[in-house]
Amino acid sequence: MEITFLGTGVAIPQMGRVQSGVLVRLEEKPMLIDCGSGVLNRFPEAGLSHTEVDTVLLSHLHLDHVADLVPLIKANWLRGKTDMRVYGPEGTDDWFSTVLGAYEYIQDEVDVDVVELSPGKEFTPEGFDCEITCVAAIHSVPTLAYRVTAEDGEFVYSGDTEPCREIMDLAAESDLLIHECSFPPGINVTNHTTPTTLAEMLDEYNPEVGSICLTHFYPDMRGHEREAIYRLKGYLEGEVILAEDLMKLEL
Numbered sequence: 001m002e003i004t005f006l007g008t009g010v011a012i013p014q015m016g017r018v019q020s021g022v023l024v025r026l027e028e029k030p031m032l033i034d035c036g037s038g039v040l041n042r043f044p045e046a047g048l049s050h051t052e053v054d055t056v057l058l059s060h061l062h063l064d065h066v067a068d069l070v071p072l073i074k075a076n077w078l079r080g081k082t083d084m085r086v087y088g089p090e091g092t093d094d095w096f097s098t099v100l101g102a103y104e105y106i107q108d109e110v111d112v113d114v115v116e117l118s119p120g121k122e123f124t125p126e127g128f129d130c131e132i133t134c135v136a137a138i139h140s141v142p143t144l145a146y147r148v149t150a151e152d153g154e155f156v157y158s159g160d161t162e163p164c165r166e167i168m169d170l171a172a173e174s175d176l177l178i179h180e181c182s183f184p185p186g187i188n189v190t191n192h193t194t195p196t197t198l199a200e201m202l203d204e205y206n207p208e209v210g211s212i213c214l215t216h217f218y219p220d221m222r223g224h225e226r227e228a229i230y231r232l233k234g235y236l237e238g239e240v241i242l243a244e245d246l247m248k249l250e251l
């Protein structure tokens with residue numbers, strides 16, 4: 001399994017980080033998780049073809065996680081690929097039909113199947129050899145964290161969230177926990193994570209994950225990277241990785 005970070009930033013623009021997007025290649029076929037602004041343009045930069053993507057998981061509907069989804073569907077259509085399956089939390093169907101409804105010339109040309117998921121749902125997307133489970137994250141809108149289990153490994157993607165027990169349980173004994181880390185240590189924040197609050201949760205619930213990869217950095221995180229690693233490394237057998245755009249991890 002190969003995981004490519006297409007975007008590791010947030011809603012505020014910053015050098016070197018576009019908004020959220022992670023491409024997971026399973027058995028040669030890729031699945032995209034989140035598709036914020038800037039993610040589409042990262043495909044050629046990562047040496048990937050956007051037309052290979054026909055399955056997208058959305059953690060939630062904030063713009064920094066969905067802004068490039070319709071542009072991706074349009075780009076695929078322009079290259080002759082019109083089918084797409086989009087999984088997301090409650091509200092995804094309404095949101096998608098409203099946004100696509102503004103572009104009548106695309107609407108009738110594409111075949112997009114939207115699947116809304118409830119927390120606790122387990123499923124296997126069509127054409128994939130993996131199992132996916134989701135739980136509710138703690139954020140200002142309905143948000144799902146996903147666990148992807150395939151033959152060669154398993155990982156959890158937290159979406160935007162405060163660190164919480166549900167995600168620690170979801171991540172138990174997985175190879176990799178990709179967790180948001182919006183702000184630096186010591187900041188008091190709701191709906192998001194700091195290394196301090198994540199460390200507290202790892203300490204309390206000890207999910208025994210292999211490694212942690214932090215992503216979804218506000219510009220405020222710049223300069224606090226080593227401190228973030230220092231705060232977290234004692235809770236893991238493996239590494240604390242700081243995601244960068246175009247970084248690849250193998251499981």
Ligand SMILES: [Zn+2]
Binds near residue numbers: 160
């Ligand atoms: Zn976000």
Ligand SMILES: [Zn+2]
Binds near residue numbers: 060139
């Ligand atoms: Zn959000």
